[in-house]
Amino acid sequence: MLACELALGGARTVVVERRTEPEKHSKAMGMQGRTVELLELRGLLDRFKEGAGVLQGGNFASLGVPMRFEEFDTRHPYVLLVPQLRTEELLAERARELGVRIVRGAAVTGFAQDDDGVTVETGTGPLRARYLVGCDGGGSTVRKHAGIGFTGQDPHMYALIGDMRFSGELPRGEGLGPMRPVGLLNPERRSWFGAFQHQPGVYRATVAWFDEPFPDRNAPVTEEEMRAALIEHTGGDHGMHDVTWLSRLTDVSRLADSYRNGRVLLAGDAAHIHLPAGGQGLNLGFQDAVNLGWKLAAMVRGQGTEELLDSYESERRPVADGVVRNTRTQAVLIDPDPRYDALRQTFRELMALPDTNRYIAGMLSGFDVTYGTGDHPLVGRRMPDAELLTADGPRRISDCFAGARGLLLLPEPAPAAPPLAAWADRVDTLTAKGAGPEPATAYLIRPDGYVAWAGDPARHDELHHAAATWFGPAA
Ligand SMILES: Cc1cc2nc3c(=O)[nH]c(=O)nc-3n(C[C@H](O)[C@H](O)[C@H](O)COP(=O)(O)OP(=O)(O)OC[C@H]3O[C@@H](n4cnc5c(N)ncnc54)[C@H](O)[C@@H]3O)c2cc1C
Known part of the structure; x- marks a missing residue:
């Protein structure tokens, strides 16, 4: 996704991937609402929707309380069920369409940076680039080589997970969320079992327990080990096969x-890892990419500032910190130890309250991500997808960002001279009726769909200042 964003912004990009072949199995299964909106902004949603299921209500700690995504002024109040393999395939296809070079079977082993760029060592010879972004997962070589610490919590929960079929009846417990319609809490053994059917007859099954580490974290899981865990924690293997x-x-x-x-940056799991509770990790990385892409492309074009590039960390790291915290919360709530029963019940009651439900739903879906504030309440927030009436007919805001450019939305009537003419190489201008809640307001929107500035369209000084801050000096 980052390579696609960079290509749209005019930066030549090479993806260096250690694997010779794509992965064979999906980890993530879902796209949260904000990711779906971003796919739509880039004109990619139709591809992702093809054959994809939809999950209403999401899942927080399997408490069985649905989240109300409808509250968020969105056309996509759901989780789109797309297996990660499909996501990787579609994004690779898109990257190739945009001219990105993907080099497989080349592992980054190290790099050296100087004032002008980075020389990256790969198994197949060095590469020279202006910038290097480590999107190389939780064990990130790039992060380690950059000397960036990875601070956090050691595990308490240990689980075996896999895809399989069952010929027997699966246990059904109470209070397990929509992602785990079948499952079992085992308070005596302080463990749980969950199974989610993601293809006809094929379950993603998990057996989890607490405070008993694996003898060897890196040993491959055998079928026998999974069978033994099922028997120990659920009382049988339920005819596990295939x-x-x-x-x-x-x-x-x-x-x-x-x-x-x-000149070295991190995105995705290279920057943050946590329990995949609520299905957030891939979404977090995807949204890192959409935040970073246009800023880094501006740097490569010579139009960005160091402050703009640093805003990637100041905007995205707090979002990841929030996700790490909510997944740690979930790790406690799914611990079946009876000591946490009261906590679970309190959380269920809290999540039934509209404000609390909105707080959690906003975090999981990404709808509540904000990047700073301004005089207008929409500044720093995602621009809602309004229907616009333009001189050329109706248009939706979400149709205006396929090229990952900025957008100035002006209320009618069109001014004699467009106020951002000097930024026209980076920012489109559209005059329309119905752009936002207040018809006389102008909105300057970033390529990632967040409002950079909103106010009186006659305030050219403010508008030029915002344009220079987010899009660099006038041409
Ligand atoms: C069981 C499970 C279920 C999950 N479910 C969900 C879910 O439902 N929703 C969700 O949002 N998230 C989910 N996640 C999390 C999600 O899978 C990750 O957050 C996501 O894969 C991170 O993507 P990434 O590209 O940052 O890293 P990765 O997917 O780890 O990709 C890193 C890539 O870098 C390559 N690489 C590594 N080192 C090098 C090197 N030195 N040189 C070259 N290439 C290298 C690797 O081969 C790999 O292709 C789940 C995770 C797990 C484990």
């Missing part, structure tokens, strides 16, 4: 101390 994927999972959570060291 196992296609098995892995280990913990609630280890860590956040990079910094997202940038000079």
Whole structure:
């Protein structure tokens, strides 16, 4: 996704991938609402929707209380069920369409940076670039080589996870959320079992327990180990068969101390890892990419400032910190120890209150992500997808960002001279009726759909200042 964003912004990009072939199994299964909106902004949603299911209400700590995403003034109040493999395939396809070079079978082993760029060592020879972004997962070589610390909590929860079929009846417990319609809490053994059917007859099954570490975290999981865990924690193997994927999972959570060291940046799991509760990790990384792409592309074009690039960390690191905290909260709430029953019940009651439900739903969906504030309440927030009436007919705001450019929305009538003519190489101007809640207001919107400035369209001084801050000096 980052490569696509950079390509749209005019930066030549190479993706260096260690694997010779795509992964065979999906980790993530869903796109949260804000990710769906961003896919729509870039004109990619139709591809992702093809054949995808939809999950209403989301899942927080399997408490069984649905979240009310409808409250968020969105056209997408749901989780779009797209397996990660499909996401990776579609994004690779898009990157190739945009001219990105993808080099497979090349592992980054180190790099050296100087004033002008970075020389990256790969197994197949050095590469020279202006910037390097480590999107290389939780064990990130780039992060380690950049000397950036990864601070957080060691695991308490240990789980085996996999894709399989069952010929027997699966246990059904109470209070397990929509992602786990079948499951079991085992307070005596302080463990739980959950299974989510993601293809006809194929379950993503998890057996989890607490405070008993794996003998070897890195040992591959065998079918026998999974069977033994099922028997121990659920009383039987339920006719487990056709196992296609098995892995280990913990609630280890860590956040990079910094997202940038000079010309080297981090995004995705390289910058943050946590329990995949509520389905947030891939979404967090995707939204890192959409925040970073246009800023880094501006740097490459010579139109960005150091402050603009640093805003990537100041905007995205707090969002990841919030996700790490909510997943740690969930790790406690899914611990079936009876000591936490009261906590679970209190959380259920809290989540039934509209304000609390909105707080949690806003965090999981990404709808409540804000990047700073301003004089107008929409500054720093995502621009709602209003229907616009333009001289050329009706248009939706979400149709205006396929090229990852900025957008100035002006209320009618169109001014004699467009106020951002000197930024026309980076910012489009559209005059329309019905752009936002207040018809006389102008909105300057960033390429990632967040409002940079809103106010009186006659205030050219304010508008020029905002344009220079977010889009660089006038041409
Ligand atoms: C069981 C499970 C379920 C999950 N479910 C969800 C979910 O429902 N929703 C959700 O949002 N998230 C979910 N997640 C989290 C999600 O899978 C991750 O957040 C996501 O994969 C992170 O993407 P990434 O590109 O940052 O890192 P990765 O997916 O780890 O990709 C890193 C890539 O870098 C490559 N690489 C690594 N080192 C090098 C190197 N030195 N040189 C070159 N290439 C290298 C790797 O081969 C890999 O292709 C889940 C995770 C797990 C484990």
